[in-house]
Amino acid sequence: MQWRKIIGILVKYFLIFIGVTIFLFTAFKFVPINIVKNDFPGSSIDVLGLHKNIVFQYFYFLHSLIWGTMGNTDTTLYTGAVSRAVFITVPETVLFLIITLAISYTASYFIGLRSGTAFKITKTLNMNIFPLMFLYFVSGLLLLTVFAGILGWLPSQGILSAGSVAANNWISSTGNSIYITRPTNIILIDSIVHGSTYVFFDYLRHMALPFFSLFIPTTIYLSVFISHEASIEYNKKYMKAGITRDAFADNYVRYIKRGIKSRILSDMKWMFVVFMGGMVLISYIFSYMNTGELAIYSFLDYEYGIMGGIYSVFILSLMIIIFDLLIDLINRGGKNEI
Amino acid sequence: MKFNSRDIYIGISIFFIALYMIAFILDIVHPQYINVKSLSTLLVFKKTSSVIPSPPTLDKGWWDYFGTTYYGISILPALLGSLKFDFTVMFESLIISAIAGIGIGFIANYTGGILRKFIFYFVRTLTAAPYLLVMLLILYIARPNQTGMIAAISVGWFPFYIIRYMEVSDLGKNSGRIGKHWTFLKFLPYILTDMGAISGIVVIITYFGFYFKNPFVVDIGNLMYLGGNVNLLLLFGIWWIVVFPLLFITIFIGFTALLSYEIRGVIADEGK
Numbered sequence: 001m002q003w004r005k006i007i008g009i010l011v012k013y014f015l016i017f018i019g020v021t022i023f024l025f026t027a028f029k030f031v032p033i034n035i036v037k038n039d040f041p042g043s044s045i046d047v048l049g050l051h052k053n054i055v056f057q058y059f060y061f062l063h064s065l066i067w068g069t070m071g072n073t074d075t076t077l078y079t080g081a082v083s084r085a086v087f088i089t090v091p092e093t094v095l096f097l098i099i100t101l102a103i104s105y106t107a108s109y110f111i112g113l114r115s116g117t118a119f120k121i122t123k124t125l126n127m128n129i130f131p132l133m134f135l136y137f138v139s140g141l142l143l144l145t146v147f148a149g150i151l152g153w154l155p156s157q158g159i160l161s162a163g164s165v166a167a168n169n170w171i172s173s174t175g176n177s178i179y180i181t182r183p184t185n186i187i188l189i190d191s192i193v194h195g196s197t198y199v200f201f202d203y204l205r206h207m208a209l210p211f212f213s214l215f216i217p218t219t220i221y222l223s224v225f226i227s228h229e230a231s232i233e234y235n236k237k238y239m240k241a242g243i244t245r246d247a248f249a250d251n252y253v254r255y256i257k258r259g260i261k262s263r264i265l266s267d268m269k270w271m272f273v274v275f276m277g278g279m280v281l282i283s284y285i286f287s288y289m290n291t292g293e294l295a296i297y298s299f300l301d302y303e304y305g306i307m308g309g310i311y312s313v314f315i316l317s318l319m320i321i322i323f324d325l326l327i328d329l330i331n332r333g334g335k336n337e338i
Numbered sequence: 339m340k341f342n343s344r345d346i347y348i349g350i351s352i353f354f355i356a357l358y359m360i361a362f363i364l365d366i367v368h369p370q371y372i373n374v375k376s377l378s379t380l381l382v383f384k385k386t387s388s389v390i391p392s393p394p395t396l397d398k399g400w401w402d403y404f405g406t407t408y409y410g411i412s413i414l415p416a417l418l419g420s421l422k423f424d425f426t427v428m429f430e431s432l433i434i435s436a437i438a439g440i441g442i443g444f445i446a447n448y449t450g451g452i453l454r455k456f457i458f459y460f461v462r463t464l465t466a467a468p469y470l471l472v473m474l475l476i477l478y479i480a481r482p483n484q485t486g487m488i489a490a491i492s493v494g495w496f497p498f499y500i501i502r503y504m505e506v507s508d509l510g511k512n513s514g515r516i517g518k519h520w521t522f523l524k525f526l527p528y529i530l531t532d533m534g535a536i537s538g539i540v541v542i543i544t545y546f547g548f549y550f551k552n553p554f555v556v557d558i559g560n561l562m563y564l565g566g567n568v569n570l571l572l573l574f575g576i577w578w579i580v581v582f583p584l585l586f587i588t589i590f591i592g593f594t595a596l597l598s599y600e601i602r603g604v605i606a607d608e609g610k
Contacts, residue, residue: 015459016459016462016463016466017466019459019460019462019463019466020463020466020467022463023463023464023467027475027476027479030479031478031479131531131534131535131538131591131595133470133535133538133539133542134534134535134538134539134542134588134591137538137541137542137545137584138584138588141562141580141584142581142584144569144572144580145572145577145580145581148569148572148573149572149573149574149575149576149577150575150577152573156569156572156573157569270465273465273466273468273469276468277468277469277470277471280468280470280471281470281542284546287569292468292471295471295474296471296474296546299471299474299475299477299478300546300547300548302478305478306478309471309474309475309478310475312471313467313468313471313472313475316467316468316471317466317467317468320466320467320468321466324466
């Protein structure tokens with residue numbers, strides 16, 4: 001029975017994956033051929049099978065997406081092969097996502113359940129319906145204005161300072177603000193490997209504002225949501241039973257956590273899509289090296305950006321699909337979406 | 339007559355939203371109220387010939403209350419004039435996405451079975467990518483102009499209405515309360531929230547500095563982006579070019595969210 005459910009979930013996400021590729025292919029077919037030829041000079045355009053029937057063209061496109069043969073890009077951010085640009089930025093993107101989401105999620109549980117005001121703040125739920133995406137925009141620009149602009153405490157853009165790049169031969173620059181570091185291409189880990197405390201702290205300084213711009217709205221949203229769900233769970237399970245003891249005094253929190261887990265996980269899937277959008281936005285505001293930033297700069301360049309844009313969207317969608325798949329596998333007992 | 343806190347919140351929200359709507363209508367029918375002949379370009383708000391922004395002051399008349407931005411453009415009148423573009427895009431996108439989403443959601447629920455499953459997968463496909471990037475991709479294809487923007491936002495937003503309709507409809511069926519009036523009441527808060535949310539999206543997209551034919555399009559996001567030197571200007575302590583436009587649109591979004599929340603509460607209370 002469990003296996004059937006797991007296979008059902010895998011099939012569902014496989015179909016969503018195929019749907020995403022069909023959507024991207026449809027969008028790609030609206031792009032004028034002379035623009036596509038900019039990214040695929042000469043005979044390299046054959047990899048897209050444009051001389052074949054449109055159904056076969058989709059499979060050529062799918063093959064290109066999977067194997068990363070997406071031509072070249074020439075934007076403000078990067079010049080070179082699309083796949084290389086994406087694979088350089090993906091490790092940092094994943095690390096940034098994991099760090100920000102994990103800390104926001106933990107902090108939200110702490111604030112939502114343990115603050116002692118958890119069951120009293122549902123009136124602040126209006127924050128819950130304030131558009132999260134716009135909160136990211138506001139927090140990003142305000143933090144930039146105050147801490148980088150007015151106070152000048154933190155850097156306003158980039159992922160590393162020029163000094164770090166110039167002083168270390170394990171860091172190389174490929175474009176405006178895209179850096180490759182050896183051996184893992186994750187600056188935080190590589191700075192530890194090379195024992196460079198300067199680069200380590202320089203990286204953290206640059207990460208601070210993008211991190212807090214994502215962390216603050218996400219934590220507000222999630223903690224209010226967790227608090228609200230916990231309040232419903234508490235009223236449903238304990239108030240009716242006539243138990244009036246302090247909910248924080250004993251193990252109630254543990255039972256409430258267990259009770260709301262499924263609903264929180266289900267909501268996390270929707271929140272993650274907005275969170276990813278927020279990350280894209282924040283990375284643009286702070287010019288923070290990231291696949292999202294690459295996607296925006298690609299779409300901004302009409303002549304040479306489209307394949308970079310499509311491939312970045314594909315990779316980011318893949319991250320969302322994998323996240324949703326993991327959530328569904330963890331939350332197998334949850335409500336069936338269909 | 340007694341007023342509770344909910345009545346007060348609703349009253350204040352309606353008052354502020356009405357102010358924005360009045361400015362929007364005046365932008366269309368009588369732009370002269372902000373001392374300009376037309377709202378075709380941000381350059382009509384040019385106060386000085388200096389490209390360097392000047393700080394807010396109360397001494398030189400109301401045009402300078404929020405200071406000037408790049409090219410000497412006065413921020414306050416430009417913000418008022420921006421509502422024409424922003425709200426036009428917002429209302430048209432909202433109407434298209436709501437009609438398309440509710441229509442498809444209705445078909446899904448009415449037919450059920452395989453078609454409902456197909457529509458579900460269709461929605462999950464469109465929401466498996468960050469919707470901001472989906473909008474930029476559509477905008478790339480449709481080309482950056484007002485129509486392209488409406489198309490992009492509508493395509494990015496209508497899946498949410500499909501989901502909402504399916505949820506509201508299922509909820510109605512389960513509670514035995516389905517009906518046009520009930521469905522409308524359930525959708526009203528969503529529409530109010532979306533008025534704010536989509537306005538925010540319009541501002542965000544134009545903040546990216548998308549390649550409009552008119553680089554001086556009268557819009558809040560473009561007003562902040564202008565020249566693409568925001569980070570540099572902020573480093574020189576020129577905070578007002580970001581803070582005032584942000585505050586201006588946040589007030590509108592905040593009050594639409596508050597009104598939506600309170601109306602949700604009223605509907606929930608009536609349900610009890």
